[in-house]
Amino acid sequence: MAIAKAERLMNLALCLLGTRRPLSKRELRESIEAYVEASQSAGAAGSDDSFNRMFERDKDDLRELGLVIETVENLDGDVGYLARRDSNRLPPITIDAEEAAALGLAAKVWQQARLAGAASGALQKLRAAGLPEDADPYGAHSALEPRIPAHEASFEPLMLACRDRRPVTFDYRKATAARPAQRHVEPWALECWRGHWYLAGWDRDRGAERVFRLSRITGKVRARAGKYTAEVPDVVTVRETVASWAGESADRTALIRLRTGAGYPLRAKAAGVRELGDGWDELEIPYGHGLDAWLVEFGPDVVVLEPAELRADVVDRLRAVAKG
Numbered sequence: 001m002a003i004a005k006a007e008r009l010m011n012l013a014l015c016l017l018g019t020r021r022p023l024s025k026r027e028l029r030e031s032i033e034a035y036v037e038a039s040q041s042a043g044a045a046g047s048d049d050s051f052n053r054m055f056e057r058d059k060d061d062l063r064e065l066g067l068v069i070e071t072v073e074n075l076d077g078d079v080g081y082l083a084r085r086d087s088n089r090l091p092p093i094t095i096d097a098e099e100a101a102a103l104g105l106a107a108k109v110w111q112q113a114r115l116a117g118a119a120s121g122a123l124q125k126l127r128a129a130g131l132p133e134d135a136d137p138y139g140a141h142s143a144l145e146p147r148i149p150a151h152e153a154s155f156e157p158l159m160l161a162c163r164d165r166r167p168v169t170f171d172y173r174k175a176t177a178a179r180p181a182q183r184h185v186e187p188w189a190l191e192c193w194r195g196h197w198y199l200a201g202w203d204r205d206r207g208a209e210r211v212f213r214l215s216r217i218t219g220k221v222r223a224r225a226g227k228y229t230a231e232v233p234d235v236v237t238v239r240e241t242v243a244s245w246a247g248e249s250a251d252r253t254a255l256i257r258l259r260t261g262a263g264y265p266l267r268a269k270a271a272g273v274r275e276l277g278d279g280w281d282e283l284e285i286p287y288g289h290g291l292d293a294w295l296v297e298f299g300p301d302v303v304v305l306e307p308a309e310l311r312a313d314v315v316d317r318l319r320a321v322a323k324g
Helices: 002-018 025-031 033-064 097-109 116-128 155-164 235-245 264-269 291-296 308-323
Strands: 070-073 079-082 168-172 181-193 196-203 208-213 217-223 250-259 272-277 280-288 302-306
Touching: 002 025, 002 033, 025 033, 025 079, 155 168, 155 181, 155 196, 155 217, 181 208, 181 235, 250 264, 250 291, 264 280, 280 291, 291 308, 302 308
Parallel strands: none
Antiparallel strands: 070 079, 168 181, 168 217, 181 196, 196 208, 250 280, 250 302, 272 280
8 A cells, every 4th residue: 555655646746747738637547547447446426526535635735745736727617736846855865075074984983784775875975966076985095984873773763763753662671670571662862871772752651751871672663553642852961862872961979999900981081090909990980860870880890988878779680580
């Protein structure tokens, strides 16, 4: 059914773009096979109504896709339709060397992700549309190898759900839980922090915004019908939420013991480092939401000294991991 509709819309668009004069409904009805078949299947009594409803829907769909369709009335009062080529043609694309280099770097970012094919295809289309032949978007900064890993199976369906504003359901396992639980979420945006992807959105069951780490999503992400029930905040607010839940917003400090030669990301964040001897160092690091989850990733190389609540959270997470 989806393929049949797409073919019908394409045929209608070609008819409207290919004509030099406005075409009436009758002419379009006789020219497009799908309309002829729909009228025949509806029978003599309902053929006109069936065609009119289908035509109006198709016309609205093409306009929503960006096709400029003009409605023209002649001296006799008959109405015709056409899509002028000059109204539906994009202006020439001009890209200088610096812009080409930026596009090349953007495409390289996704070479190891599921968007690699789309990124390469977009670059080829830009070349065909006027990208300077002497501008090599890959060679200009060949020493740079930007990468954004997106190996989680949930990345692509969540990216599409964010784009299309579709609610989703998925099984999610919290670090402190032994088993995953189903979550009903209105996805807002995906953000990458410290090499991990996070989804920010509205948790319908809890009636509040939440952030989910994609690596903890188990099973398939399933899209659900219906509209969003909560207002989507602007991009800045979403990024601040992700940063806070990922531990980027710190309002206190924590004291930890770190094995010598380990935990370089922690050392980079440390406000102070003191050698303890016996293969251990003492670090004072910023303490914000999500720090416990980050510390667990370093396993036996980290021991939390204070505060007590952070130590308890880390212990709870380790016990959950041990239970499997």
